[in-house]
Amino acid sequence: MEIGEVACGALDGSDPSCLGLPVLEASQRFRSISTLELFTVPLSTEAALTLCHLLSSWVSLESLTLSYNGLGSNIFRLLDSLRALSGQAGCRLRALHLSDLFSPLPILELTRAIVRALPLLRVLSIRVDHPSQRDNPAVPGNAGPPSHIIGDEEIPENCLEQLEMGFPRGAQSAPLLCSVLKASGSLQQLSLDSTTFASPQDFGLVLQTLKEYNLALKKLSFHDMNLADCQSEVLFLLQNLTLQEITFSFCRLFEKRPAQFLPEMVAAMKGNSTLKGLRLPGNRLGNAGLLALADVFSEDSSSSLCQLDISSNCIKPDGLLEFAKRLERWGRGAFGHLRLFQNWLDQDAVTAREAIRRLRATCHVVSDSWDSSQAFADYVSTM
DSSP states (O other): OOOOOOOOOOTTSSOGGGGTOOOOOOOTTGGGOOEEEEESOOOOHHHHHHHHHHHTTOTTOOEEEEESOOOTTHHHHHHHHHHHHHTSTTOOOOEEEEEESOOSSOHHHHHHHHHHHOTTOOEEEEEESSOOOOOSSOOTTOSSOOTTTSOOSOOOOOOOSEEEEEOOSSEEOHHHHHHHHHTOTTOOEEEEESOEESSHHHHHHHHHHHHHHOTTOOEEEEESOOOTTOHHHHHHHHTOSSOSEEEEESOOTTSSOHHHHHHHHHHHHHTOSSOOEEEOTTSOOHHHHHHHHGGGGSTTOOOOOOEEEOOSSOOOHHHHHHHHHHHHHHTSOOOSEEEOTTOSGGGSHHHHHHHHHHHTTTSEEEOOOOOHHHHHHHHHHTO
């Protein structure tokens, strides 16, 4: 089976045979392929060289996914090949999904390098599970990243519309992240997973950058982040009149001073008429927090919230029933979609059914038959 002509010279401009690369027979069929996905396929140095050789002129490629391939220092070769591809007339690459256990570059430096190499990219998803470390053993000739990859020059304006980053443990550089955001004026969706900043002020710096430079941003998601000390920053976000959807997933929002913070949060949401979706899974909202949240839908509210996710929030049947009654009392179509997964509704099945019956008069309810007692036993067993 012919695999197509992809030879364009080695990355340094020399003949491909100098690197021992295979001679690829001509075929138009291979060059029409638009998507390449490699999931958990280990790439040796030789395999990575061949892949990079192909990528550097693969102009029909629109989406590239490299997931847990053990690239190591070969990531630098990949970046060079993508830079070469970006310079090709007719380059169509618009989506890159990259994930691995380790990276020889910190994730924000790697993100900067990718954005510089591919300024026309629309979607970038990047995840590294463990802190940056040099390969051991190091690939010969790759003791460190090339200077042109980690240069300090300003990032040129790019076309990113969706950016997703999953971080390893450890504090991240807010100025470095801000430099990426400032160059991404077309950004519409941003997702940060397991991001840690040195201080609430650093988080505030990121949010201020979003407000000033990312005016097209519609969806913002935070997952597995400790925002317990960032309540003023959270309020700042909820007052943003351009965002349409915000997610705080397992962010410990109500860990500190909930009695004071919840009314402030509700007041901010009542004055926001553009926010359509709010996702709060895993924040220990509880019955008291849920009832406070009900005031967002009161008669004096300007909120247009139509999607609410309160999964994994320790909500009990009696609290959910009272929440439903308050919505009925205000007599307005509260929202379109309510998610209730993994709450403590099995503690009183009759009350839970009545609450859900009442809620379904105002919204579409999605729930489950979660066994909270077994989940607690599993939690205790891992302590």
